[in-house]
Every structure is written in C-alpha cells, then in structure tokens.
Amino acid sequence: MFLTKEKILLLIVILLFTGCQSKKTNKETEKNKKNLESVFIKEQVADRSKQMPTDSSIYNNPSLPVMDRVLDLLSYMTIEEKIGQMTQVDRQFLESDNDINTYYLGSLLSGGGSTPPKNYPKSWAEMYDGYQKIALSTRLGIPIIYGIDAVHGHNNVIGATIFPHHIGLGCTNNPQLIEDVYRATAEEVAATGIDWDFAPSLAVPRDERWGRTYEGFGETPDIVKSMAAAAVRGLQTDRLGDPTSILACAKHFIGDGGTKWGTGLKEKLDQGDTQISEQELREIHLPAYLPALEAGVGTIMPSYNQVNGEYCSVSKYLLTDLLKNELGFKGFLISDWQALEKMGDDYKSNIIASINAGMDMVMVPGAAKYGGQTYTNFIKLLIESVNEGSVSEKRINDAVARILKVKFEMGLFERPYSDKELLSMVGSKEHRKIAREAVKQSLVVLKNDGVLPLSKDLGHIHVSGKNADDLGNQCGGWTISWQGESGPITKGTTIYEAIQVAVSSFTNVTYSKNGSGAKGADVGIVIIGETPYAEMEGDRESLALDKKDVATIDRIRKAGVPVVVIIISGRPLIITDELDKWAGLIAAWLPGSEGKGVTDVIFGDYNPTGRLSVTWPRSMEQIPINFGDTDYDPLFEYGFGLSY
Numbered sequence: 001m002f003l004t005k006e007k008i009l010l011l012i013v014i015l016l017f018t019g020c021q022s023k024k025t026n027k028e029t030e031k032n033k034k035n036l037e038s039v040f041i042k043e044q045v046a047d048r049s050k051q052m053p054t055d056s057s058i059y060n061n062p063s064l065p066v067m068d069r070v071l072d073l074l075s076y077m078t079i080e081e082k083i084g085q086m087t088q089v090d091r092q093f094l095e096s097d098n099d100i101n102t103y104y105l106g107s108l109l110s111g112g113g114s115t116p117p118k119n120y121p122k123s124w125a126e127m128y129d130g131y132q133k134i135a136l137s138t139r140l141g142i143p144i145i146y147g148i149d150a151v152h153g154h155n156n157v158i159g160a161t162i163f164p165h166h167i168g169l170g171c172t173n174n175p176q177l178i179e180d181v182y183r184a185t186a187e188e189v190a191a192t193g194i195d196w197d198f199a200p201s202l203a204v205p206r207d208e209r210w211g212r213t214y215e216g217f218g219e220t221p222d223i224v225k226s227m228a229a230a231a232v233r234g235l236q237t238d239r240l241g242d243p244t245s246i247l248a249c250a251k252h253f254i255g256d257g258g259t260k261w262g263t264g265l266k267e268k269l270d271q272g273d274t275q276i277s278e279q280e281l282r283e284i285h286l287p288a289y290l291p292a293l294e295a296g297v298g299t300i301m302p303s304y305n306q307v308n309g310e311y312c313s314v315s316k317y318l319l320t321d322l323l324k325n326e327l328g329f330k331g332f333l334i335s336d337w338q339a340l341e342k343m344g345d346d347y348k349s350n351i352i353a354s355i356n357a358g359m360d361m362v363m364v365p366g367a368a369k370y371g372g373q374t375y376t377n378f379i380k381l382l383i384e385s386v387n388e389g390s391v392s393e394k395r396i397n398d399a400v401a402r403i404l405k406v407k408f409e410m411g412l413f414e415r416p417y418s419d420k421e422l423l424s425m426v427g428s429k430e431h432r433k434i435a436r437e438a439v440k441q442s443l444v445v446l447k448n449d450g451v452l453p454l455s456k457d458l459g460h461i462h463v464s465g466k467n468a469d470d471l472g473n474q475c476g477g478w479t480i481s482w483q484g485e486s487g488p489i490t491k492g493t494t495i496y497e498a499i500q501v502a503v504s505s506f507t508n509v510t511y512s513k514n515g516s517g518a519k520g521a522d523v524g525i526v527i528i529g530e531t532p533y534a535e536m537e538g539d540r541e542s543l544a545l546d547k548k549d550v551a552t553i554d555r556i557r558k559a560g561v562p563v564v565v566i567i568i569s570g571r572p573l574i575i576t577d578e579l580d581k582w583a584g585l586i587a588a589w590l591p592g593s594e595g596k597g598v599t600d601v602i603f604g605d606y607n608p609t610g611r612l613s614v615t616w617p618r619s620m621e622q623i624p625i626n627f628g629d630t631d632y633d634p635l636f637e638y639g640f641g642l643s644y
Contacts, residue, residue, distance in 0.1 A: 045397050046075040053140065059413075066408045070401050076140060079393070080104060082400045083382050085142065086361050088334065089375045090114055091131070093366035100134045100144065103379055106403060107196075107361060109147040110156060111337060112482025112534070119158045119480070121192050121426040125418040128193030132416050142404075143412040145247070147196040147334075151215065152592060153181075153435070154188040154426065155479050159491045161188060161431040161593060162475050166201060166227075167570060168442035168589035170217030170613030171641070175230035181438055182234025184431040186246040191425045193418030195410060196247040198301060198334075200231035202288040203257035205571075207624035208617065210269045211538020214476065214570030214590055216257055218613030219626050219638065221287040229291035236296060241411035243419055250292045252303030252336065254318060255285045259305050261624075268539035271304040271342070281307065289327070298331040298406050302359065304339055313339045314350070319358030332360035332402035339363070341373050348381045352390045355382065360399035427491060432594055439588075439597020444610040445642040447585035451562055453604025453644055454523060460508045461499065462521035462561065465528040465552055467568040469496040469511065476570055476590035477534030484532025492593025495527050495566065502599040514548075515555035523583075524556035525602070529568035542620060544574045557581060566598065572616040576635055587612075604644060611641035 058064055058072035074082075084104025092114045099105065108131055116123040128146055135144040154160035163169070163181050172178070182200070189197055204224050205216040217224045228250070235248040255274035264272030274281075289300075302312045302319060312318055313335055323329045340350045340362060354362070366375040385391040407413065425431070445452065454461070467473045471492050477484040500509050510517055518524050528549035556563050564584035567573060568591070579585065587610075588598055600606040616636035617625045627638035 048075045049078045062414050069408050070404045082396050083379055085400050085403050088361055088363045090365035101138050107145045121423050124192035129417050143416040145196050146194045148194050150185055150189050150197045151199050151478050153185050159427045161427050161435050163435050163592050164438050164442045165214040165590040166217045167214040170223050171444050171610040172441040178227045179230040179234040180434050182231045184434050186235045187244045187425045189246050190244045191422035198249045202228055202250050204285055205257040206626055208571045209540050212535050221284050223613050224288040228288045229295040232292050232295040232297045240409045247298045249299040249301050250297045251301035253300050255307050256303040256305050270536055270539050273306040299334055301334050304336055311343050314353040314357045316357040334361045335359055335363050337363050338372055351381055352385050355391050360402050436594040436597040439591045439594050440600040440606045442610050443601045444587040444612055445608045448642055449583045451583040454602055456503045456603050458507055458522040460521040462518040462524045463496050463511045464515045465526040467529055468527040469494045473531050475592050477532045483534045493595040495595040495598050498595035498599040502603050515552035518556040518561045519559040521561045524561045524563045526553050527566045576618050607644050611639050
C-alpha cells in the first residue's frame with residue numbers, strides 16, 4: 001500500500017502518542033506500587049475468606065513480588081485469622097500449645113527467663129520447631145515469628161556468648177565492632193530457630209538514676225545515632241531472608257531515656273513522662289531512629305513512657321503521622337510487654353486507641369496468673385471493636401499486611417524450621433573472640449598514677465571484691481533471667497580467672513572477697529560495683545558506692561598495698577570522696593562472659609582506647625548531668641579516657 005506524506009505524519013503522531021501513553025502508564029504503575037508499599041492498604045481488600053487456597057495460589061509462589069503475595073493471602077483471611085496475626089503471646093503463658101492453631105497466633109516470644117525446661121541451644125531449636133509445626137497446620141499455613149530479647153548476645157541461653165551491654169559498646173565508638181557484635185548475636189539466635197530480636201535499644205539516657213541506662217549507647221544523640229545502623233545491619237544483613245539474618249526491632253520509640261524523676265513507677269523514672277518540647281524530642285531522641293530506618297529496620301517497639309502526658313503506644317501523631325507517614329517506616333509496630341494493660345483499667349478502650357494510633361502487633365503476653373490480660377480476651381475485644389466499627393477493617397488490613405510483608409521478606413514461608421547445622425555457632429570461639437575484643441575496647445581508664453599497665457611478672461597480686469569472681473555480676477541484668485543473677489549462671493571467664501592465666505608462672509595470685517589477706521602484695525586489684533538488675537527494679541535514688549565495697553578497698557590500703565579499682569556497673573557511680581585513695585581506676589561497665597578482655601587492658605596487651613559515652617558526675621546533686629549543660633562541671637567529662 002502506498003502511504004502519502006500526510007498518512008506517514010499521522011502514523012508518526014499515533015506512534016508517539018501511544019509510546020507516551022505507554023510510558024505514562026508504566027510510570028503510573030510504578031507510582032501506584034510505591035504508594036501501595038508506603039501506605040499498604042488504600043482500598044478494600046478482596047474477600048475470599050470462604051475459599052480455600054491451593055498450592056498454585058499466588059501467596060504460595062516465592063517467585064512473585066512480595067506485595068502480590070501479601071494481598072493474595074490477605075484476601076483469604078477471616079477477621080479471626082487477621083487478628084490472630086496481630087497477637088503475640090509468651091510461650092510460658094500458652095494455656096495449650098494448640099491455641100497457636102485455634103487462635104491463628106501470629107507470634108510467640110520468650111520474655112526474660114521464659115526458657116525451655118532444658119535451657120540449652122538444641123532444646124530451644126526443638127521447642128521452636130514444635131511451635132512452628134502447629135502454626136503451619138492452620139488453614140492458611142502462616143508461620144509464626146518468634147521474638148526474644150537478645151540485647152547483649154543470645155543472653156537467655158546457657159552457653160551463648162554474652163557481650164558487653166550497650167553502655168560499654170558506646171565507649172568503643174566503633175560502629176564496625178558493633179556490627180560484628182550484632183552479626184555474631186544474629187548467628188547464635190538463628191541457630192536456635194528464633195528469628196526476631198527485640199534489639200537494638202536506641203534510648204538516649206539522660207538521667208543516670210534510670211535502671212535502663214546501660215541499655216543505651218550513650219547520653220548524646222550523636223553516639224547513639226552512630227551505632228544504630230551498624231546494629232541493624234549486623235542483625236538483618238543486606239538480605240533479611242538469609243538463614244542467619246534476624247529481624248531487628250528498634251526500641252523504645254520514643255523518649256524513654258528522658259523521663260522526669262517522680263513520674264515513673266514507684267515515683268521514680270522507669271515508664272514515666274518525658275516532658276519535653278517538640279524541638280528537643282526531635283533533636284535528642286529521634287536522630288538515632290533515622291539511620292535505623294535507612295538500614296531497613298523491620299520492626300519498631302513503641303515505648304512505655306508518655307510524652308507530655310500522652311502514652312506513646314496510643315499516640316497517632318508519634319506512631320502514624322511521624323513514624324509511618326513522615327519518616328516512611330514500612331515495617332510493623334510491636335507493643336511492649338503488657339503495654340496496653342498499663343494505661344488504665346479500660347482495656348478495650350486501650351486496645352482501640354492503640355490499634356487506631358498505628359500499633360500493628362500486640363504483645364499481650366497472656367500472664368493471667370500474674371493478674372494480666374489473657375490473649376483470648378484481647379482477641380475477643382479486638383474482634384468486637386471491629387464488628388462495632390470502633391476499629392476499621394482497613395486498619396486491620398494495614399496492620400496484617402505489614403506483618404505478612406515482613407514474614408515473606410524473611411523467607412519464613414519457604415524456610416519455617418530451624419537449621420540444626422547452625423547450632424555449633426552458639427558460644428563459638430569466633431564469637432567469644434569478638435566479645436573479648438568488644439570488652440577491651442569498651443574499658444575506660446579513668447585514673448592511673450603510674451601503676452598501669454601491671455607487669456605480668458609481679459611477685460604477688462591480691463584480687464578481691466564481690467565482682468571479682470562472679471560471672472553473673474559481670475554480665476548484669478538480662479542474662480539467663482530478666483533481672484539477672486549472681487553466680488556461675490552460664491559459661492564464661494571471670495576477671496579473677498582471667499588474671500590467674502594472664503600472669504607468669506612466678507606470680508602468686510591470691511584472692512579474698514572482702515579484701516583480707518593482702519599484706520605483702522605488690523598490688524591489689526579490687527573489682528566492685530553493682531549487682532544485676534533490669535528495668536523496673538533498677539531505678540536508684542542514690543548511686544553511692546556500696547559501704548562493703550569501700551570497706552574491702554580500705555582493708556587492702558591499710559595493709560600498705562596500692563589499689564587498682566575496677567568498677568562493674570551499668571552506669572557511673574559516685575566515687576569522688578574515695579578517688580584520691582586509689583592508684584588506678586577502670587570503668588569496665590558490664591563486660592559479659594569474656595573476662596580476658598579486662599586483663600588484656602590491665603596487663604598492657606591492649607593500649608586502652610575506650611572513652612566515656614556518658615558523663616561521670618561528682619555528686620548526686622549534679623544528676624541529671626549531660627554534655628552541653630550550661631553548668632557542666634563533672635568529675636570526668638563525656639569523651640574522657642586515658643591511654644598508656
């Protein structure tokens with residue numbers, strides 16, 4: 001056919017128009033996809049709840065896009081199945097293991113001390129697999145996700161590597177080391193089947209009296225911010241679906257380190273009110289979350305505390321407007337332990353307020369025998385709220401879509417069970433080597449009258465103090481149990497044991513807990529400080545040294561022996577009146593299971609690099625004290641630390 005010039009021009013116009021439309025359509029498709037991923041459920045989800053899926057259903061096809069699988073699975077779910085996904089129960093409070101199936105539970109957890117009868121790595125993996133098998137027997141076969149507080153290593157499991165708590169890690173000022181610590185933690189957690197870690201804590205502690213001070217990397221937003229992404233990367237890696245990748249949870253959003261004394265439990269600090277301007281909230285407590293979000297953190301835990309009188313867990317401004325909309329958080333929110341029970345007696349109203357504010361999953365956890373709410377009642381009340389219209393099904397769909405998205409990204413549908421071949425990683429030599437490195441980099445030398453480093457060839461070293469030969473005290477809270485315990489609670493090396501193997505064969509190392517028997521020694525090493533505690537129980541009106549610790553030091557001094565003091569603690573203690581009497585002082589924080597990291601420093605195998613991530617006050621009257629205060633005059637300032 002012969003084409004005239006006019007026809008050719010017309011054809012060109014048509015082709016150009018078609019091409020533009022095609023490009024426009026592609027752009028619109030991509031735009032809509034991005035919108036879907038950011039707000040999740042904008043429109044009504046198709047209802048196929050009365051249909052049974054098949055092996056060929058979209059959500060069962062791992063080659064398809066995650067959001068396609070999410071929307072397909074969501075369409076098959078009943079309201080009961082959806083709300084089951086939003087429910088997390090502590091395994092110890094399950095009325096029956098079959099309740100996982102009956103109520104379509106989306107998640108289980110082990111709170112502090114909630115361990116299998118035999119607390120060993122293999123037992124954890126077998127327990128996890130048993131629960132997962134029940135979950136997979138449900139109509140839709142949705143796997144559970146299992147959470148745990150592995151806050152300084154896999155700290156609930158006997159034999160796991162116990163790393164220094166965050167306050168010590170902050171003193172290293174070494175993000176790569178923090179990533180290595182969390183990578184090792186993830187490998188040990190994954191080895192036991194568990195796939196979700198309620199860490200890292202991104203609190204910025206502003207009052208040393210707070211019992212959770214040691215959970216923060218430091219008192220400034222800069223130091224916490226510098227560590228946040230490293231911790232998330234260590235847990236999740238670049239691909240969440242890898243066998244040793246663990247879902248991270250940034251906590252506690254927001255302002256938990258800034259509560260005012262007298263507003264918390266027992267009129268102290270914990271779970272209190274952060275009375276602060278919007279500007280201060282954004283400048284001090286928000287910055288650490290930004291790199292965590294950039295690193296793709298999968299979950300965030302809202303805090304117990306209030307911000308200017310409003311509980312974080314029911315604040316639509318904080319959870320949805322700020323976190324999800326402004327900052328673009330695409331994971332899901334999990335409430336803290338019994339958080340919705342702590343906001344007043346009207347539990348149903350608390351549920352409605354929290355879910356509408358943006359909470360996606362609720363840690364019930366079902367502790368009815370301790371006066372808590374049952375998970376069955378939570379599920380009942382939330383279903384009622386949806387049926388009554390108090391909570392929209394659209395909000396439920398949004399929450400469940402977020403949860404399912406993470407589960408698909410983790411590869412749980414394709415790899416639901418533990419990998420027993422990973423069990424050798426728990427407490428491995430490689431991980432203990434990383435822990436030892438973390439210990440020695442975390443130590444801060446605060447005073448040295450020329451006594452440090454000690455020679456390994458001294459004739460007589462006398463070791464004393466309640467924390468010298470106590471692994472539990474050395475590890476602190478959140479070790480094997482929630483509050484921690486004194487004694488040989490797990491596997492590791494105490495500082496006294498480390499001293500014994502560090503010195504030459506010619507050195508006589510003696511020991512007494514109370515400082516007796518030091519006469520004639522070349523030096524006394526006294527390891528004192530705090531004993532284990534955790535949240536709720538750790539708030540203190542006074543941070544003065546224990547009188548028994550002072551007496552122990554005095555016994556050695558009266559014997560004419562110079563004293564090197566090592567303080568094991570989760571925060572600075574008041575030492576001003578005693579400091580002049582000591583030849584040397586080291587802040588060892590809560591170093592964990594590897595006491596040899598301490599001896600690496602005191603005997604000079606490692607030139608100390610640790611620098612204070614918190615201010616060391618002169619007196620209780622100065623507290624709270626923080627770097628940048630107008631009247632800043634501490635005993636040791638933020639960033640202080642000596643080297644040899």
